[in-house]
Amino acid sequence: MQYLVSVIDDKSNPGSTDRQPDISAFNERLIADGYWVFAGGLADTTTATVIDNRGEQPVFSDGPFVESKEYLAGVWVWEAPDLDVALELATEASKICDRKIEVRPFQ
Numbered sequence: 001m002q003y004l005v006s007v008i009d010d011k012s013n014p015g016s017t018d019r020q021p022d023i024s025a026f027n028e029r030l031i032a033d034g035y036w037v038f039a040g041g042l043a044d045t046t047t048a049t050v051i052d053n054r055g056e057q058p059v060f061s062d063g064p065f066v067e068s069k070e071y072l073a074g075v076w077v078w079e080a081p082d083l084d085v086a087l088e089l090a091t092e093a094s095k096i097c098d099r100k101i102e103v104r105p106f107q
Helices: 020-032 083-097
Strands: 002-010 036-041 049-052 059-062 070-079 100-105
Touching: 002 083, 020 036, 020 083, 070 083, 083 100
Parallel strands: none
Antiparallel strands: 002 070, 002 100, 036 070, 049 059
């Protein structure tokens, strides 16, 4: 089963910025153990564009789709045998990257 693992940062209490070496080592282990599918960090929310094309004309808006102190800072996609394994990895990931982690299975 695949899981979307979202890294959540907080503008009022951001995670440490010196975690990249530890995150890279964790990613290497995910690759070696066969859990890695994809990962990437996201640019600041000020670079976001929201497109709403549900009406007669598309509407483009600058910024994130919701205003919040918390925001999506990056994602992993993992392949894990079950939710317990994904949650165990996410617990470790939260400590390593010093941020909250949300785990959601793909349907």
